[in-house]
Amino acid sequence: MKHETAVMEQATRLRTEAYWMPFTHNRYLKKNPRSRILARAEGAYYTTVEGRRLFDCVSGMWCCPLGHGHPKIAEAVARQVKELDYSPAFQMGHPKIFSLAERIVRLAPAGMGQVFFANSGSEAVDTALKIAVAYHRMKGEAARTRLIGRERGYHGVGIGGISVGGIAPNRKMFAPLLLQGIDHLPHTYNAAEMAFSRGQPKWGAHLADELERLVALHDASTIAAVIVEPVQGSAGVIVPPAGYLERLRAICDKHGILLIFDEVITGFGRLGEPFGAQRFGVVPDMITFAKIVTNGVIPMGGVIVKPAIHDAFMTGPETAVELFHGYTYSGHPVAAAAAHATLDAIEEEASFKQVRELEPVLERAAHSLKGEPGVSDIRNIGLVAAIELEPLRENVQARPGARALKVFERAMEDGMLFRFTGDIIAMAPPFISTQTEIGRMVEVLRGAIRATH
Numbered sequence: 001m002k003h004e005t006a007v008m009e010q011a012t013r014l015r016t017e018a019y020w021m022p023f024t025h026n027r028y029l030k031k032n033p034r035s036r037i038l039a040r041a042e043g044a045y046y047t048t049v050e051g052r053r054l055f056d057c058v059s060g061m062w063c064c065p066l067g068h069g070h071p072k073i074a075e076a077v078a079r080q081v082k083e084l085d086y087s088p089a090f091q092m093g094h095p096k097i098f099s100l101a102e103r104i105v106r107l108a109p110a111g112m113g114q115v116f117f118a119n120s121g122s123e124a125v126d127t128a129l130k131i132a133v134a135y136h137r138m139k140g141e142a143a144r145t146r147l148i149g150r151e152r153g154y155h156g157v158g159i160g161g162i163s164v165g166g167i168a169p170n171r172k173m174f175a176p177l178l179l180q181g182i183d184h185l186p187h188t189y190n191a192a193e194m195a196f197s198r199g200q201p202k203w204g205a206h207l208a209d210e211l212e213r214l215v216a217l218h219d220a221s222t223i224a225a226v227i228v229e230p231v232q233g234s235a236g237v238i239v240p241p242a243g244y245l246e247r248l249r250a251i252c253d254k255h256g257i258l259l260i261f262d263e264v265i266t267g268f269g270r271l272g273e274p275f276g277a278q279r280f281g282v283v284p285d286m287i288t289f290a291k292i293v294t295n296g297v298i299p300m301g302g303v304i305v306k307p308a309i310h311d312a313f314m315t316g317p318e319t320a321v322e323l324f325h326g327y328t329y330s331g332h333p334v335a336a337a338a339a340h341a342t343l344d345a346i347e348e349e350a351s352f353k354q355v356r357e358l359e360p361v362l363e364r365a366a367h368s369l370k371g372e373p374g375v376s377d378i379r380n381i382g383l384v385a386a387i388e389l390e391p392l393r394e395n396v397q398a399r400p401g402a403r404a405l406k407v408f409e410r411a412m413e414d415g416m417l418f419r420f421t422g423d424i425i426a427m428a429p430p431f432i433s434t435q436t437e438i439g440r441m442v443e444v445l446r447g448a449i450r451a452t453h
């Protein structure tokens with residue numbers, strides 16, 4: 001209780017000036033910060049410093065689906081800090097990171113062989129892009145340097161990630177820094193063809209053929225890799241059309257281009273399977289992951305590769321470093337302990353099954369919002385759903401994002417913490433959610449949509 005009072009007191013005296021918040025409307029938030037300051041979390045709920053309880057509708061930022069304060073993860077982290085708090089990442093190792101790599105390979109689709117560890121999704125993506133270019137060079141195809149991303153793709157904020165990413169505001173301020181030799185596939189969203197689809201839209205597989213056009217334009221011998229999120233998350237939940245990923249795979253195979261799935265959001269169960277690769281039955285050459293691997297408790301990311309990619313580097317003198325890449329905190333022992341405990345919990349709690357059981361519950365609830373004022377689309381897959389709203393207008397001019405902000409704030413007053421991108425409200429509730437909680441989440445959203453129209 002003493003601690004609780006101290007937290008609240010701290011918040012009363014909150015000075016916001018020195019902290020430049022990431023991806024945040026700093027000036028707006030700091031006018032009235034207290035409703036946005038979280039004091040504690042337990043299970044599927046946060047509590048703000050004002051004492052308001054919020055259901056965690058997006059599992060933190062897609063990363064805490066097993067619930068906050070998971071006792072097994074907390075214990076594993078505490079134990080590890082005492083046992084081995086840090087181990088040099090280069091030229092040294094520790095047992096838990098070897099066994100974790102093995103475990104992740106076992107969870108990955110058949111045909112994957114090794115894991116390279118990083119500390120975030122952004123680092124995982126830049127690592128995968130570097131491995132792709134270096135791999136072709138090791139194979140004697142040094143001209144294969146071109147990287148292909150996709151419009152509306154989000155691959156973090158590293159220079160590689162924003163270059164292959166396809167969200168304009170993330171790119172335009174940094175334009176001079178963007179990598180050369182990048183191209184983008186078209187995104188697969190088309191409201192006229194797929195609005196209100198449940199699961200994978202039927203229309204749109206042919207959009208993968210755009211890759212053939214890029215191959216014709218540049219020649220396959222210049223292209224290293226294609227990177228896509230199996231489900232585009234940050235851009236507002238864009239579900240791949242049926243057959244699309246299969247076609248991308250076939251075209252990459254035909255031309256010797258590596259296919260990278262960025263599974264930072266979809267990895268470790270969000271779609272009811274360990275990875276999107278298994279959900280969609282398409283095996284890429286590399287998979288990037290982060291977030292759920294540690295239930296968000298300690299940062300960790302990584303890249304899973306096929307043995308052929310790893311083995312291409314294992315040449316030259318045995319005493320020489322094979323890949324000149326890595327981070328001080330690659331494979332951090334505390335993150336490794338958190339990841340083991342997370343994977344234990346996923347097994348013990350049958351998390352993938354939980355997601356598969358909740359998927360139709362969320363689907364039904366989300367699609368019941370069809371017909372509410374200003375709702376222009378609803379889409380879902382796994383334990384993810386998005387509601388797209390028509391933008392507010394001022395003198396005919398659209399004000400993108402203004403409507404979703406109102407809905408977000410209204411929903412928070414009613415105990416729900418959503419996320420929004422533009423005018424799209426995303427839901428990715430914890431795997432431990434009950435059916436009642438999912439129902440309530442959607443009803444609060446309905447109320448907020450009506451109240452703000």
Ligand SMILES: Cc1ncc(COP(=O)(O)O)c(C=O)c1O
Pocket residue numbers: 119120121122123125154155156157229233234262263264265290291
């Ligand atoms: C698909 C994808 N890739 C990469 C990232 C970046 O991850 P991080 O914020 O951990 O760097 C994200 C973050 O949401 C993501 O969704």
